[in-house]
Amino acid sequence: MLQVEKINTFYGSSQILFDVSLEVSLGEVVGLLGRNGAGKTTTLRSIMGLTRPKRGNISYKGKDIFGKPTYKIAKMGIGYVPEDRIIFPDLSVLDNLNLASKTSSGGVNGWRIERVFDLFPVLKARAHQNGGTLSGGEQQMLTIARTLMGNPELILVDEPTEGLAPLLVNEVRKLILAIAETGTTILLSEQNIKFSLKSSKRVYIIEKGEIQYEGSVENLRENESIMKKYLAVQGYDCANQRTN
Amino acid sequence: MSGINYKSEAIKKPWMILMTIALICSFMIFSGTVSAEPIKIGFVSIMSGRVAMLGEEGAKGAQLAIDEINAKGGVIGRKFKLLTRDSTGKPEEAVRIARDYVVRDKVDFIMDGSSSRESFAVKEVSRDLKKLTMITASETTANTADPKIRTPYSFRTARVAIHDSIVGGYFAGKVAKELGLKKWYSISPDYAYGHDNTTLFFEYLKKNYPDFEIIGQQWPKIFEPDYTAHITKIMKDKPDAVYSCLWGGDITAFMEQASLYGLFKRMKFFGINIADPLVLGALKKGVPAGMYTGGRYNITMPDTPANRTFGENFKKKYGTYPSNWSWQAYTAVLFLEAAVKKAGTTDNEKVIKALEGLTIEAPSAQPPRKTVTMRANDHQMIYYTIGWAKTISEPPYVTDRTYMPWEEILKEEAAYLKKKGWD
Amino acid sequence: MDLSSLIECFGDPGCLINQTTSALIFAMLLFLIASGLSLIFGVLGVMNFAHGSLYMLGAYLTYTLYVGTSSFSLAIILGCLGMGVFGVFFERVFFKPIYTMHILYQLLLTYAFILILDDVAKLIWGYEFITMGAPDAFQRPPLELAGSFIPTYYIFVIAVGIMVAVLLWMFLRKTKYGKLIRATAHSSEMVMALGKNTSVVYAGVFGLGAMLAGLGGALAAPIRSIFPGMGSDVVIDCFIVVVVGGMGSIPGAFLAAILIGFMRAFGIIGFPMVEEALIFILMAVVLIVRPQGFFGRAET
Numbered sequence: 001m002l003q004v005e006k007i008n009t010f011y012g013s014s015q016i017l018f019d020v021s022l023e024v025s026l027g028e029v030v031g032l033l034g035r036n037g038a039g040k041t042t043t044l045r046s047i048m049g050l051t052r053p054k055r056g057n058i059s060y061k062g063k064d065i066f067g068k069p070t071y072k073i074a075k076m077g078i079g080y081v082p083e084d085r086i087i088f089p090d091l092s093v094l095d096n097l098n099l100a101s102k103t104s105s106g107g108v109n110g111w112r113i114e115r116v117f118d119l120f121p122v123l124k125a126r127a128h129q130n131g132g133t134l135s136g137g138e139q140q141m142l143t144i145a146r147t148l149m150g151n152p153e154l155i156l157v158d159e160p161t162e163g164l165a166p167l168l169v170n171e172v173r174k175l176i177l178a179i180a181e182t183g184t185t186i187l188l189s190e191q192n193i194k195f196s197l198k199s200s201k202r203v204y205i206i207e208k209g210e211i212q213y214e215g216s217v218e219n220l221r222e223n224e225s226i227m228k229k230y231l232a233v234q235g236y237d238c239a240n241q242r243t244n
Numbered sequence: 245m246s247g248i249n250y251k252s253e254a255i256k257k258p259w260m261i262l263m264t265i266a267l268i269c270s271f272m273i274f275s276g277t278v279s280a281e282p283i284k285i286g287f288v289s290i291m292s293g294r295v296a297m298l299g300e301e302g303a304k305g306a307q308l309a310i311d312e313i314n315a316k317g318g319v320i321g322r323k324f325k326l327l328t329r330d331s332t333g334k335p336e337e338a339v340r341i342a343r344d345y346v347v348r349d350k351v352d353f354i355m356d357g358s359s360s361r362e363s364f365a366v367k368e369v370s371r372d373l374k375k376l377t378m379i380t381a382s383e384t385t386a387n388t389a390d391p392k393i394r395t396p397y398s399f400r401t402a403r404v405a406i407h408d409s410i411v412g413g414y415f416a417g418k419v420a421k422e423l424g425l426k427k428w429y430s431i432s433p434d435y436a437y438g439h440d441n442t443t444l445f446f447e448y449l450k451k452n453y454p455d456f457e458i459i460g461q462q463w464p465k466i467f468e469p470d471y472t473a474h475i476t477k478i479m480k481d482k483p484d485a486v487y488s489c490l491w492g493g494d495i496t497a498f499m500e501q502a503s504l505y506g507l508f509k510r511m512k513f514f515g516i517n518i519a520d521p522l523v524l525g526a527l528k529k530g531v532p533a534g535m536y537t538g539g540r541y542n543i544t545m546p547d548t549p550a551n552r553t554f555g556e557n558f559k560k561k562y563g564t565y566p567s568n569w570s571w572q573a574y575t576a577v578l579f580l581e582a583a584v585k586k587a588g589t590t591d592n593e594k595v596i597k598a599l600e601g602l603t604i605e606a607p608s609a610q611p612p613r614k615t616v617t618m619r620a621n622d623h624q625m626i627y628y629t630i631g632w633a634k635t636i637s638e639p640p641y642v643t644d645r646t647y648m649p650w651e652e653i654l655k656e657e658a659a660y661l662k663k664k665g666w667d
Numbered sequence: 668m669d670l671s672s673l674i675e676c677f678g679d680p681g682c683l684i685n686q687t688t689s690a691l692i693f694a695m696l697l698f699l700i701a702s703g704l705s706l707i708f709g710v711l712g713v714m715n716f717a718h719g720s721l722y723m724l725g726a727y728l729t730y731t732l733y734v735g736t737s738s739f740s741l742a743i744i745l746g747c748l749g750m751g752v753f754g755v756f757f758e759r760v761f762f763k764p765i766y767t768m769h770i771l772y773q774l775l776l777t778y779a780f781i782l783i784l785d786d787v788a789k790l791i792w793g794y795e796f797i798t799m800g801a802p803d804a805f806q807r808p809p810l811e812l813a814g815s816f817i818p819t820y821y822i823f824v825i826a827v828g829i830m831v832a833v834l835l836w837m838f839l840r841k842t843k844y845g846k847l848i849r850a851t852a853h854s855s856e857m858v859m860a861l862g863k864n865t866s867v868v869y870a871g872v873f874g875l876g877a878m879l880a881g882l883g884g885a886l887a888a889p890i891r892s893i894f895p896g897m898g899s900d901v902v903i904d905c906f907i908v909v910v911v912g913g914m915g916s917i918p919g920a921f922l923a924a925i926l927i928g929f930m931r932a933f934g935i936i937g938f939p940m941v942e943e944a945l946i947f948i949l950m951a952v953v954l955i956v957r958p959q960g961f962f963g964r965a966e967t
Contacts, residue, residue: 050856074862086857088850095846100861150862293785294896296794462935465943467900469891470693472821473932473942476685479816480676493796493892500798500890504818506808522795526892529800564795 001026001185002047002078002154007056007066009046016042017053017209024154024187029180031200031217032189034230039209040189041083044156047187048080049073060154079152083159083189085143089132093123096131096142100149111148119178120145137168144175154185161192173199193227205230282325283318283590285310285580286345287573288338288366289357289381291330294467295492297522298569302357302380303328304562305570309577312557319581320588327351331362338362342369342377352590353378353580356398357573360384360437364393371395376592376599378576381569383408384437388624389666397592399599399623401576403568405441407630408516410656411648412538413448415632416514418646419536420453420485425512427459429483431474431498433490434463441489441516448656449487459483464490471498475505483511491517496526508532519545519633521565524641531641539631539647541571544640546611546629554607575606575625579618599623610647626650673937681814686932692821694928695828699883700901701908702835702920703876709915710852710872713762713773717780718905719898721877724784725750725884726893727792730799733888739802746885747878754877755870762873763866781902785895796894805889824886831882832921839917848872852915907946911953913963922961 002024009017017039024030034040045051047058049070058066065073074080088096097113117124120141126134131142140160147155160176161169173195180186180199190196196203197217205213205220207230213220220226287306289299303326310324318324327349331338338358345351346369354377356366363382370377379387379400386393388400419425428446432438446458460481462474475498478486486507490498495517502508516538517523524531524542539545543555543565554574558566566574579599584590586598600620609616610629617627627650633642661667676682704718729746733739761780765773800806805820839845848868851858855865891897908927912919927946934942953960 048860050860069864069866070856070859071862071864074860080860082857082860086854088853088857090849090853091846096850098843099846099850099858099863146861292789294796294894294899296789296895297796300794461939463940467897469887469897469901470696472689472692473686473935476682476689476816476932477935480679480682480685493798493894493897496796496798497890497892500800504801504805504809504820504890505816526796526798527800528798529806 001028001061002187003057003059004043004047005057005059007043007046007053007058009042009051009053011042011051015209017046019056020046020206020209020211022187022204022211022214024185026153027183027185028202029186029188029200031196031203032187032206033191033193033196033203034189034206035191038206040206041158042209043206044080044158044187044189047073047156048078050080074150074152077151077153079147079150079155081143081147081155081157081160083162085136085139087131087134087139087142087146089130091131092128093131093134093142094127096146097123097149100146111151113149116145116148119148119175137164137171140164140168140172141175144172144179148179152184154187155179157186157188159189159191161190161195197221282323283353283584284325284327284349284351285353285355285577286342286349286351287326287328287355287357288331288341288345288362289328290333290359290362291328292332295333295359297492297567298359298381299328299330299357301522301567301569302355302573304558305566305573306355306357306380306577308558308561308566308570309574309581311561313577313581319584320590322590324577324581331358333359333362335362335365339365339369342366342375343373346373346375351375352592353595355380355573355576357381357569360387363387367393367395367398370397374592376595378580380573380576385440388622389661389664391622391666394622396596396623399576399579399618399625401579401618401625401628402572403628403630404624405437406444406657406660407653408538409441409444409448410653410660411630411632412445412514412516413450413452414648414652415646416445416449416485416487416536417452419512419514420449420456423484423512425484426456427483427485428456429460429462429478429481429486429511430458431462431464431471431478431486431488431490433466433468433494435466438463438466438489442487445487445489445516451656464494467494469497471501475502475507479505479507479510485512485514487514487516489516491520492522493526496523499527499532500529503532508535512536518635519642520567522567525564530637531635533635533637535635537633537635537642539629539633539642539645541566541568541608541629542640542642545631545633545642545645546607546609547645548607548609548611548614550605550609550614551607551629571608575608575616575628578604578606579625610650613650626654669939670937673933676933676936679814681812682936684812684815684817686936687929688815688817688821688825690925690928690932691825691828692928693931694924695825696883696887697901697904697908697927698828698921698924699831699886700880701905701912701924702832702917703879703883704902704905705909705912705915705917705920706848706879707873707876708909710848710855711758711762711766711869713766714770714777715762715876716774716777716902717784717898718876718880719900719902720781720784721750721754721880721898722884722887722901723788723893723895723898724753725881726888726891726897727788727797727884728881729885729888730797730893731792733799733802739804739889743882743885747881750881750884751874751878753881755874757877758870758873763869766869781899784898788895792893792895794895796892798892799888801889820889827882827886831879832917835879835917844871904946907950909960911950911960913960916960916962919960919962 004022006019032040046053160172291299314323329341356363357380360382377398383405385406388394430442432442514536518537519540555565582604583595583598587594599618603615603617606616608628613627631647634644636643700722707715728749729742732742732745801820809816809818851865851868859865908920908923912923930945934945
């Protein structure tokens with residue numbers, strides 16, 4: 001469904017990604033693991049066209065999307081949940097959601113406001129409140145819900161639990177699993193290995209802008225040296241640093 | 245703004261540099277070219293921005309005179325040639341241009357058509373490089389009157405502020421006496437010219453009509469777009485008469501806004517700069533009748549055949565009637581022609597000797613005279629037209645022209661100079 | 668200082684009405700121009716120093732249309748629309764390339780356009796100032812009310828100003844496009860990632876901003892002098908409005924413009940000679956006490 005081939009991305013003159021390649025198939029949940037600053041966010045931004053890679057190739061459903069403007073990529077059915085949960089603070093929750101509706105034509109699930117509220121009852125209760133008045137966890141949910149309103153077939157989710165209180169972390173994780181169950185394809189960037197291992201079938205590990213490991217979760221589980229080398233193995237890593 | 249912008253990577257973009265170079269080149273095209281034969285006059289003034297008219301109008305007047313002289317075969321076998329450059333209103337730029345004219349273009353004379361700030365600086369170049377300079381726009385009295393400031397190399401064919409105030413006070417005094425205008429107000433621009441002019445006006449009004457009081461004075465900043473608050477304040481205070489030396493676009497804006505309030509129907513208005521052709525021409529809805537104005541150059545002011553010919557020739561060439569600035573620059577070229585003819589050379593020292601006390605026929609002469617004179621001691625032109633008039637709504641927009649005899653102006657001026665210690 | 672006059676004026680209905688009208692007329696024209704500037708800054712993140720030049724072009728355009736059609740209402744409408752189209756064109760051609768650049772480049776470019784547009788105006792309309800005069804419908808004696816005078820044209824301008832303020836506010840608050848604009852102001856990247864073409868929003872907002880400046884110019888044309896450079900002074904007042912009201916805030920711009928109008932109108936009575944300085948003092952005080960302005964959001 002999504003094919004990323006040897007992309008090289010720069011910020012100014014410093015190179016962030018080196019020949020990053022990855023692949024996501026329809027209906028899969030794929031984990032993108034790595035420490036802070038490893039290049040996870042840049043990879044997702046490169047796919048969305050928010051930061052344009054200098055070289056490489058990206059295709060989605062067989063169509064070349066490399067160098068296309070972000071809004072066209074979004075319209076083709078890729079949703080993006082950024083790590084710093086950018087909601088529109090002076091629009092109501094409802095307006096936040098409506099703004100994103102009817103983006104892509106296909107949509108596997110036909111997400112509508114009612115269904116989104118079913119999945120996120122807390123948002124329904126706060127529908128007319130301004131986005132800025134929500135708590136951090138609620139804002140994260142709003143970001144995810146808003147992306148769903150665009151009926152994406154593939155969602156790029158960037159560290160959805162970073163900076164959230166432990167109780168909320170579980171809730172957000174449950175939501176992501178629930179979305180995955182509806183058949184939506186997900187590329188999930190995470191620092192937290194436990195959750196990735198639980199939600200994903202296949203993972204990539206990125207370090208210093210290069211893909212270091214690619215394989216099934218089972219393989220990774222058996223290979224503790226890789227986990228130790230590239231990942232923060234302790235259960236919870238709440239470093240709140242922006243990942244470039 | 246957007247939460248996730250990153251540092252610019254575009255600083256090195258070459259097109260910005262290219263654009264800058266293209267801009268600089270396009271500016272340079274406007275610079276003059278060099279030729280050896282003719283008598284060259286380097287004209288420096290502001291020709292861009294909102295007082296571009298100062299330079300543009302001056303250059304037109306000088307060029308007309310040059311064309312007329314050249315059509316007759318020039319003077320001492322040589323033709324005149326005018327170089328023009330834009331000072332952009334900056335004294336340092338005006339100085340640079342003036343020096344460039346002398347050093348690089350080797351001009352014979354400089355003509356300075358700029359406002360006082362630049363004019364003071366250009367005058368110093370003339371002193372420094374010993375280059376004859378005609379001042380055609382700056383009206384500040386000290387420029388020629390103050391012995392410490394004036395230079396032996398500069399001459400002025402522009403009106404002088406002190407003459408303007410003497411005549412204004414003389415005229416307003418007569419009207420005030422006749423109509424019993426006791427309570428006065430003023431609204432003038434908040435810079436040196438506005439303050440000096442207004443103070444002197446009231447000083448000379450007092451000489452002619454001691455029986456009045458100033459009940460309010462307003463000083464809007466120059467180029468103020470909106471005078472509504474000033475106008476309502478004046479309406480509230482109900483003076484008998486208002487004096488103003490607002491000029492150009494400021495006086496037109498004031499008049500438009502004041503007309504909407506019916507201000508001119510409720511009090512007498514003395515605007516020294518209303519009758520400038522640019523002001524009258526700009527008032528598309530007609531000129532409010534019954535205002536008193538300084539006698540700015542007009543096709544009928546002075547109402548003489550020579551002036552009519554000058555005005556019509558100017559209009560034939562440029563499509564509009566000349567303004568004060570054109571008229572003053574035109575006269576400056578006439579003076580240079582006559583002086584070069586008399587000296588038989590363009591040698592500056594000799595031309596200066598010829599200019600001092602020189603009397604020539606000029607369209608700007610105040611009737612009944614037909615001539616103007618370059619005063620020998622301070623290099624100031626006298627006997628030019630400087631009167632007052634009343635506005636009417638039809639062209640030529642002014643009527644009841646009143647001139648103060650020059651003998652009396654000079655008497656008052658002498659008293660003023662004595663008081664200032666400039667005699 | 669002349670506080671006794673000020674107190675006397677407060678007790679005199681004629682003086683109060685006079686100065687209030689004069690405050691409002693100044694405020695409304697200022698608001699129209701400044702709201703466009705604030706909107707453009709809020710959404711595009713670019714300080715458009717050439718905004719005053721758009722006001723100038725609006726005035727010139729209206730004048731030309733008025734001379735051509737002899738209809739003032741037609742001239743205002745076409746003048747506004749013309750400036751809107753010009754704004755869209757201007758944004759696409761000249762502004763689009765500078766969004767990602769350093770602020771100094773933006774400053775350089777927009778400043779350069781002040782000079783360029785002044786010269787363009789000089790080439791087209793000449794260097795002489797033009798006075799259009801109030802349209803015939805308004806050439807009548809002012810209304811007299813309790814010893815005060817209110818020109819009919821001023822009532823018209825004040826009404827248009829308030830109407831535009833309300834419409835603009837409703838547009839941004841209530842409509843789909845208004846919400847899209849506000850969302851873009853917060854994060855254009857996020858809006859793009861939701862599948863909206865923010866280039867269209869940018870062009871539209873710039874067009875709208877230019878239209879508002881154009882309307883300011885159109886309404887000012889009959890009562891102010893039109894000349895190359897008339898925008899440069901106005902833009903300074905506009906920046907004060909944007910700073911005091913809060914960058915990007917329309918209600919803030921409205922309130923700040925009215926406040927400045929009143930400070931001028933009553934400053935002239937109570938503090939003659941320094942009424943101009945009052946406005947800068949206001950800005951300084953606001954910057955110290957509430958740096959984000961009345962309705963601005965504090966940077967986090």
